[in-house]
Amino acid sequence: MTDCKSLIQELAxxxxxxxxxxxxxxxxxxxxxxxxxxxxMTDIAKELDLSAAQVFGTATxxxxxxxxxxxxxxxxxxxxxxxxxxxxxxxIQALEDMLKIKVGETxxxxxxxxxxxxxxxxxxxxxxxxxxxxxxxxxTTEKVHDIISEYINK
Amino acid sequence: MSEQTLKRVxxxxxxxxxxxxxxxxxxxxxxxxxxxxxxxxxGLRGRGGAGFPxxxxxxxxxxxxxxxxxxxxxxxxxxxxxxKDREILLRVPRKVxxxxxxxxxxxxxxxxxxxxxxxxxxxxxxxxxxxxSYHEHAKQLGLDFTIEIRMGSGAYICGEESALxxxxxxxxxxxxNKPPYPTTSGFMKKPTVINNVETFVNVLMxxxxxxxQYKKLGTTDSRGSKVFxxxxxxxxxxxxxxxxxMSLDRxxxxxxxxxxxxxxxxxxxxxxxxxKKFKDTVIGFEGVPTGGxxxxxxxxxxxxxxxxxxxxxxxEESCGQCTPCRVGCQQLLKGIVAVKKGEKKAVYLEQLxxxxxxxxxTAKCGLGQSVANSFSSIVNxxxxxxxx
Numbered sequence: 001m002t003d004c005k006s007l008i009q010e011l012a013x014x015x016x017x018x019x020x021x022x023x024x025x026x027x028x029x030x031x032x033x034x035x036x037x038x039x040x041m042t043d044i045a046k047e048l049d050l051s052a053a054q055v056f057g058t059a060t061x062x063x064x065x066x067x068x069x070x071x072x073x074x075x076x077x078x079x080x081x082x083x084x085x086x087x088x089x090x091x092i093q094a095l096e097d098m099l100k101i102k103v104g105e106t107x108x109x110x111x112x113x114x115x116x117x118x119x120x121x122x123x124x125x126x127x128x129x130x131x132x133x134x135x136x137x138x139x140t141t142e143k144v145h146d147i148i149s150e151y152i153n154k
Numbered sequence: 155m156s157e158q159t160l161k162r163v164x165x166x167x168x169x170x171x172x173x174x175x176x177x178x179x180x181x182x183x184x185x186x187x188x189x190x191x192x193x194x195x196x197g198l199r200g201r202g203g204a205g206f207p208x209x210x211x212x213x214x215x216x217x218x219x220x221x222x223x224x225x226x227x228x229x230x231x232x233x234x235x236x237x238k239d240r241e242i243l244l245r246v247p248r249k250v251x252x253x254x255x256x257x258x259x260x261x262x263x264x265x266x267x268x269x270x271x272x273x274x275x276x277x278x279x280x281x282x283x284x285x286x287s288y289h290e291h292a293k294q295l296g297l298d299f300t301i302e303i304r305m306g307s308g309a310y311i312c313g314e315e316s317a318l319x320x321x322x323x324x325x326x327x328x329x330x331n332k333p334p335y336p337t338t339s340g341f342m343k344k345p346t347v348i349n350n351v352e353t354f355v356n357v358l359m360x361x362x363x364x365x366x367q368y369k370k371l372g373t374t375d376s377r378g379s380k381v382f383x384x385x386x387x388x389x390x391x392x393x394x395x396x397x398x399x400m401s402l403d404r405x406x407x408x409x410x411x412x413x414x415x416x417x418x419x420x421x422x423x424x425x426x427x428x429x430k431k432f433k434d435t436v437i438g439f440e441g442v443p444t445g446g447x448x449x450x451x452x453x454x455x456x457x458x459x460x461x462x463x464x465x466x467x468x469x470e471e472s473c474g475q476c477t478p479c480r481v482g483c484q485q486l487l488k489g490i491v492a493v494k495k496g497e498k499k500a501v502y503l504e505q506l507x508x509x510x511x512x513x514x515x516t517a518k519c520g521l522g523q524s525v526a527n528s529f530s531s532i533v534n535x536x537x538x539x540x541x542x
Contacts, residue, residue: 020342022324027272027305061326061473064272064308080234081422081463082385082449118310118467120273121237123383123449124391133275 004040007032012047022048022058026065034074034113035066063117071106071113073151076130080119083126087139091127092116094141098148112151163371163379163395165359166352167245175291178252181361182295186216186260193357195365197377202228202313202350203420203445204520208357211347214337216261218345225257225266225299226341226348230318232271232310233421234467235447238381239351240274241393246355247284251301253354255292256361257347258299266301267341269318272308310471314519315340315348317473328475329519350445352381373399376438380446386418387411387452402427402435405448413452416535421447422464423524426457428535457536458494461528465490468525479522482513486529493540500541503533 011028015021025044029036036059045052059065066074075095079088092114096102099112106113122128125137136147171177181189194209215223227250231239243250254266270277285301292299304322306312312321316330319341340346356378360368371378376398385391388409396405406414418426419435419442427435427442435442451460465487474480489506492498510526517523533540 019324020322023307023321024305027307058324058326061328062272062307062309079463080467081460082235084459084463085386085451085455117308118471119232119234119236121231121240121271123235123237123385123447124393126385130273135273135276 004029004033004037004043008040008043008047017048019048019050022050022055026055026059026062030065034070034072035068037069041067069106069110072111073131074113074115076115076117076120077103078118078120078122078126078128079116080123082123083120083128086126088127090141091129091139091144094144095148098145112148163397165363165371165379166242166249166355166381166395170246170248171362174287175248175252175295177358177362178255178291179295181256182259182297189256189260189361190216192360192365196360196368197365197374198353198356198360198368199376199439200350201352201356201380201445203233203424203443205439205443208349208353211337211349212257212260214335215345215347218338220345222265222342222344223261223263224341224344224346225254225261225263226315226318226322226336226346227254227266227268227351227354228313228315228318228348229268229270229274229351230306230313231274231351232313232471233423233445233447234464235385235418235421235449236383236445237385238383238393238446240277242351242355242381243270243274243277243281247281248288249355249358250351251285251288253349253357254301255288255297255299256357257349257354259297261345261347263347264298264300266299267322268301268303269306269312269322270303271306271312275305278303278305309473310467311473311519311521314521317519318348319346326473328473329521331518352446371397373436373438373440375399375440380444382444382448383446384409384448384450386448386450387414387455388450398438399440400437401433402437402442403432405437406432406450409448410450411452413454414450415453415455416451416457418447418449418451418460418528420444420527421449422467422528423521425527426460426531426535431535457532457539458490461490461532461540462487464528465525468521472521476516476518476522478513478516479518479525482509482517482522483525485509486525490533490540500537503537503540507533 011025015024045055122137127139128137198208199205312327317327321327336346469483510529514526
């Protein structure tokens, strides 16, 4: 994990130290560290001269700003209606079998976290998932197998 | 189907002009009054779903005295069944930036912001490339209007305009009380025009074609074309640009799989129309409005499951700020589960309907207010499926 303090300073130099800089900074930390630790949020509060509660309040509002430790690759499977209709359950099953974890869990090697999420905007090509920022659509069990194998070998 | 075939339009996704930012350049030679007159004349209404007349929004913002004004492009497309803004931004980003720039000139703003949903972060590198090119051209044209991209982080409610401002200001995405409206107090409490991605492209097309030619598309109440996101039980899912004002019957003829039972028009917060009403349902502001989401369900689908999925969605995405929405969504979900399990009698559905109606009047923002749309249209039209 990158050292939080220097990362925060770097991000604050880039985005500013206003209240409106808070979201980009939180997003920047998550992009590097996969999640926001309590210390990290306190450090952000100090850097932007906000209360820790304000930072925590904003961070916990957004589903992509994780405040619990996450794996290097966060897999978010869309569970909204059309993806659900087109076999989301099979996809989740395939992922659970491959990664040996349940939805909400992280693999012991801290490489993968499996989550469900709301509409990703790939309704015409469901089922769909995001791995960090990369979208994958038109998923089948085979396709999931190929994609995850690639990530395992990364 | 011959004449009955839906008219495919190629306005939004049509080719760029030969020269980069040519339409923007020619538009900037005109006066603000002239530009506004054309937009008003075209009858353009917002493409995000609510349908507010675009020219009025711009005019009100321009008329509010202030040292600063903002243009915001709402690209936080989160409505289930909607993916047209992503397609527009992937295929014709230049048109979007041009539309924002025209707005900036008309209302006297120097800064534009695009709020892009976190799920679309993969698009940022390409958008930044086009944005660099935009800034170069703006400089050459002597236009003092810069555009910045801000990211969302996975919150449906941030598509609500005032929640979006809160989010860009670094807060929780909780909607504000209205009034004041964004035209007087928006981003940073300054007068702000906030429009959907597609609306900005429409503005550019009106500038290119002139209002008279633009008006030839659509009906009196719904001018122009609309980009539809078609998904669900259809052999041809995808993005289609169609004229507004068509009947749902014709839409289903073209996109259904021959066994269509219902169409959800306008996403989870829109209306569910059963087969028997297809003929009398017009897609447009005079009938059932839509931000573009069209989800088709065939007879193999349980409408109970559909409603259950929507309610789970709303329960999670409710910001939790106001009681009617926070508790209402939870109770509606619990309620239909209880009826289905037989723990509550079927008449309990009536009580749930009343609850959704109360949410419509008392919830603070569009999310809580619109849960009743899908709830009552599904429960009313498919009551047996809710009970047995």
